[in-house]
Amino acid sequence: MSEMIATRDSYGKTLAELGKENDKIVVLDADLSGSTKTALFGKEFPERFFNAGIAECNMVSMAAGLAAGGMIPFASTFAVFAAGRAFEQIRQSLAYPKMNVKVVATHGGITVGEDGGSHQSVEDLAIMRSLPNMTVLCPADGPETAAAIRAVAAFDGPVYVRLGRGKVPVVFDNGCDFVIGRGATLRGGSDMTFITTGLMTAQALEAAAILEAEDISARVIHLGSIKPLDVDLVLQAARETGAIVTAEEHSVIGGLGGAVCEVLSEGFPVPVERVGLRDVFGQSGKADELLAHYGLTPAHLVEAAERVLKRK
Amino acid sequence: MLKEETVRELEQAARKLRVEILKMLNTASSGHTGGSLSAIDAMTALYFHKMRHDPSNPSWEDRDRFVLSKGHAAPALYACLAEAGYFPRDDLKTLRRLGSHLQGHPDMNKTPGVEVCTGSLGQGLSQAVGIAMASRLAGRSSRVYSLLGDGEVQEGQIWEAAMAAAHYGLSNLCVILDHNGLQIDGKVEEVMNVGPLGPKFLAFNWHVVEVDGHDMQAICKAYDHAEEVTDQPTLIIARTVKGKGVPFFEHKANYHGTPPSDDELNRALEHLGHA
Numbered sequence: 001m002s003e004m005i006a007t008r009d010s011y012g013k014t015l016a017e018l019g020k021e022n023d024k025i026v027v028l029d030a031d032l033s034g035s036t037k038t039a040l041f042g043k044e045f046p047e048r049f050f051n052a053g054i055a056e057c058n059m060v061s062m063a064a065g066l067a068a069g070g071m072i073p074f075a076s077t078f079a080v081f082a083a084g085r086a087f088e089q090i091r092q093s094l095a096y097p098k099m100n101v102k103v104v105a106t107h108g109g110i111t112v113g114e115d116g117g118s119h120q121s122v123e124d125l126a127i128m129r130s131l132p133n134m135t136v137l138c139p140a141d142g143p144e145t146a147a148a149i150r151a152v153a154a155f156d157g158p159v160y161v162r163l164g165r166g167k168v169p170v171v172f173d174n175g176c177d178f179v180i181g182r183g184a185t186l187r188g189g190s191d192m193t194f195i196t197t198g199l200m201t202a203q204a205l206e207a208a209a210i211l212e213a214e215d216i217s218a219r220v221i222h223l224g225s226i227k228p229l230d231v232d233l234v235l236q237a238a239r240e241t242g243a244i245v246t247a248e249e250h251s252v253i254g255g256l257g258g259a260v261c262e263v264l265s266e267g268f269p270v271p272v273e274r275v276g277l278r279d280v281f282g283q284s285g286k287a288d289e290l291l292a293h294y295g296l297t298p299a300h301l302v303e304a305a306e307r308v309l310k311r312k
Numbered sequence: 313m314l315k316e317e318t319v320r321e322l323e324q325a326a327r328k329l330r331v332e333i334l335k336m337l338n339t340a341s342s343g344h345t346g347g348s349l350s351a352i353d354a355m356t357a358l359y360f361h362k363m364r365h366d367p368s369n370p371s372w373e374d375r376d377r378f379v380l381s382k383g384h385a386a387p388a389l390y391a392c393l394a395e396a397g398y399f400p401r402d403d404l405k406t407l408r409r410l411g412s413h414l415q416g417h418p419d420m421n422k423t424p425g426v427e428v429c430t431g432s433l434g435q436g437l438s439q440a441v442g443i444a445m446a447s448r449l450a451g452r453s454s455r456v457y458s459l460l461g462d463g464e465v466q467e468g469q470i471w472e473a474a475m476a477a478a479h480y481g482l483s484n485l486c487v488i489l490d491h492n493g494l495q496i497d498g499k500v501e502e503v504m505n506v507g508p509l510g511p512k513f514l515a516f517n518w519h520v521v522e523v524d525g526h527d528m529q530a531i532c533k534a535y536d537h538a539e540e541v542t543d544q545p546t547l548i549i550a551r552t553v554k555g556k557g558v559p560f561f562e563h564k565a566n567y568h569g570t571p572p573s574d575d576e577l578n579r580a581l582e583h584l585g586h587a
């Protein structure tokens with residue numbers, strides 16, 4: 001079993017390191033700094049940490065103002081309140097003017113768990129991806145999160161980063177060289193390809209190992225960058241393996257599955273199965289129970305691979 | 313004035329509901345303790361004294377309505393609804409479990425007696441305003457109650473709702489502000505000072521009263537008084553203690569979203585006389 005790290009923990013640590021390296025970095029939160037882990041930064045750099053209170057819309061537009069004033073703001077809260085509640089502030093204050101603000105949302109997806117469907121964002125990747133000028137990232141694990149946050153700090157422009165609540169297995173155990181817009185092939189394979197994001201990448205690696213025992217050679221491509229998408233890598237997988245299964249802890253509408261289908265239908269149509277929430281909201285439960293309930297386990301990925309191979 | 317006996321009964325009911333809240337949170341091993349305990353007295357007075365409602369007919373048109381705008385205090389709401397008879401008390405053991413009708417935050421489509429879905433702070437008051445407008449349009453005499461957190465009122469939407477409630481002169485709306493002084497990241501005053509709240513609501517043209525939010529007599533008197541106000545919505549600022557009733561949870565921000573451990577539950581029950 002690989003090491004388990006919560007992506008939000010990597011975020012908090014990396015942010016505190018960046019704070020030392022660059023005094024233009026400022027951090028905002030909306031009364032969730034213990035959960036989003038921005039409190040680590042807040043403790044070390046209280047003069048550059050702003051708690052907006054429970055006022056996410058104001059937080060986002062204040063961040064825009066800080067960026068206009070020359071700072072590099074990171075603004076954090078849960079994904080539902082960032083992408084959801086403050087959507088239009090993100091659109092008008094960040095995306096439209098290409099403002100250099102990083103919205104780093106934690107508690108994305110159903111693994112939020114017991115808080116229930118009101119707190120589980122299953123639509124944030126779709127709505128953030130639909131905005132012109134937005135960069136949208138969804139790292140797989142702790143090391144990739146650390147690398148992504150560094151890449152984002154160095155990048156000039158609005159970015160949405162989706163992180164999770166629970167601990168997830170490390171897949172980038174040899175470190176990660178994160179480049180915005182580039183995907184990573186984590187396992188070679190020739191019969192079909194899993195294209196995954198976030199915590200589903202670890203699940204796909206497990207599924208590929210199960211399939212190997214059935215003599216099915218599955219490739220695993222992780223897309224930590226949902227937008228821009230690594231179009232070449234996706235098309236190459238379609239050409240070389242002829243069948244794709246996408247998987248994400250998100251609705252099958254408009255997120256990774258949607259993005260991959262857009263690319264394939266225009267560039268190289270092949271059979272696709274999308275694994276994700278099938279146009280439903282989540283509910284209360286333990287994270288692993290919810291993953292099983294909504295069909296997001298390695299076993300479900302194996303079934304999806306078998307289905308897509310029949311359609312090849 | 314309530315009879316002494318009625319006050320005693322309500323206090324007794326609130327103590328019992330505190331026990332239910334602590335037990336269900338302990339069984340769920342997750343959920344919001346502090347804000348459920350600070351709110352339960354005001355909610356007990358509503359469900360077991362003030363509100364006209366019929367647990368055997370949750371959709372009775374002429375019922376008074378309660379909107380828990382600070383939806384994370386769902387355990388307090390579920391304890392009241394179970395005690396009133398909306399569903400079996402045993403269901404409380406399923407809080408936050410997969411498939412349970414008792415979601416982490418109130419869900420109108422799952423739980424009998426829950427009026428609207430809340431959990432995203434700041435939205436419940438607007439929904440309560442809408443319900444009050446609908447009642448008036450339909451010519452119903454029913455009243456609408458809503459409970460807010462003092463951190464919650466940092467949301468801009470609260471002030472949009474406050475503006476609308478006064479603009480439409482919603483005297484059938486009575487809002488209770490659970491003024492426990494704490495939110496998640498610490499003291500409300502220090503995180504983002506939203507005070508002074510009384511003068512702000514007064515300036516928004518509300519009728520404002522302030523009471524000790526753990527004094528049944530005072531709470532009920534404020535509810536009665538609100539019924540006499542014409543043309544204005546009423547805000548009852550209830551001075552409360554987060555974690556009230558369990559000394560080692562009181563005034564502590566870190567018990568906002570932490571359930572009682574087995575040991576803490578036992579000590580709490582002992583304190584509440586229910587060991």
Ligand SMILES: Cc1ncc(C[n+]2csc(CCOP(=O)(O)OP(=O)(O)O)c2C)c(N)n1
Nearest residue numbers: 031347431432433461462463464494495496
């Ligand atoms: C829009 C929104 N932002 C953030 C949260 C997360 N959250 C849940 S409770 C809470 C603090 C609430 O403080 P307060 O309103 O004072 O409640 P109380 O002290 O009565 O528990 C926060 C920030 C939320 N539920 N909704």
Ligand SMILES: [Mg+2]
Nearest residue numbers: 462463494495
């Ligand atoms: Mg409070």
